[in-house]
């Protein structure tokens with residue numbers, strides 16, 4: 001599943017042409033159709049029927065949108081020789097990858113991530129799927145992209161809040177696997193980093209994720225460390241989405257990392273100075289997510305429903321130190337409650 005690092009839209013186009021794909025179909029959302037697909041095609045329009053574009057947003061990462069995508073492919077009777085290009089953020093690569101994984105039991109797809117989050121995370125590793133009611137990524141499968149193309153030029157039109165959201169996953173990569181990388185990242189000015197400077201950081205993040213995934217593609221062990229910050233983060237994201245006050249995935253994960261680092265002080269070797277350094281950096285970049293004492297019961301319920309749990313125990317991936325993460329660590333309900341309270345009272 002090669003990753004190609006390409007500096008210009010023209011070179012991305014040339015690379016795709018060089019693969020000699022007979023027919024390709026684009027899956028994208030409306031924003032990326034406007035800002036990314038047309039730029040990639042040099043202003044040319046794709047013939048009708050060759051593009052499936054959906055309403056942006058997590059609330060549309062559903063079986064309903066998935067079905068509409070399948071419908072377009074079936075109307076064109078795509079064969080297994082054809083190929084799908086997913087051009088967009090993580091919602092597009094998750095949803096488009098799932099459409100490709102299921103259509104006629106699977107056809108090839110190429111990921112062209114356009115958000116920072118999708119470049120460093122969602123477009124790699126083969127997890128594809130959609131949400132089910134309030135449960136994130138509850139329906140899905142594993143199918144890696146045939147190729148992934150990284151072109152940081154796309155970041156020029158990405159809204160600044162989306163850039164920050166993606167940056168949280170990069171911080172996570174440093175925290176779980178590489179303390180030097182974490183220290184490099186905390187000195188970055190996220191809003192003023194140029195496309196060419198992003199390229200090196202993006203590559204480091206992809207290398208970290210890919211090394212973990214190749215050791216454990218189906219997430220039976222080590223891959224679980226990529227879920228650091230996500231048990232709590234997903235609960236926050238789902239809860240606020242359901243309450244019609246959605247927050248970005250990365251911002252929810254950033255809060256999740258602060259809360260899970262706090263839990264780590266009680267159950268792993270993480271020292272309180274490191275947990276404080278994580279909290280201070282994340283709060284200064286992301287501020288606080290508006291969760292309150294009244295939300296705690298629901299957040300705990302959502303964590304108990306999390307796919308990563310066995311029996312009734314919540315198991316988390318928690319830091320032993322900055323750059324070192326463990327997984328499958330049982331965490332009591334009392335510790336979760338105390339950590340949520342700690343965050344709420346910050």
Ligand SMILES: NC(=O)c1ccc[n+]([C@@H]2O[C@H](COP(=O)([O-])OP(=O)(O)OC[C@H]3O[C@@H](n4cnc5c(N)ncnc54)[C@H](O)[C@@H]3O)[C@@H](O)[C@H]2O)c1
Pocket residue numbers: 029030031032035036056057058061088089090091092094114115116117118121122123124125126127128136137154155156157158159162165166249250
């Ligand atoms: N499969 C995985 O391993 C994995 C890992 C991490 C996250 N995810 C999933 O990724 C999703 C979040 O991804 P995301 O943050 O990229 O969300 P997203 O796909 O919604 O993209 C964010 C927003 O930015 C817009 N956008 C994207 N690129 C743009 C560009 N270049 N210019 C202008 N606008 C642009 C999109 O239209 C959207 O409105 C979540 O659903 C999460 O569950 C999956």
Ligand SMILES: [Zn+2]
Pocket residue numbers: 121169230249253
């Ligand atoms: Zn994530």
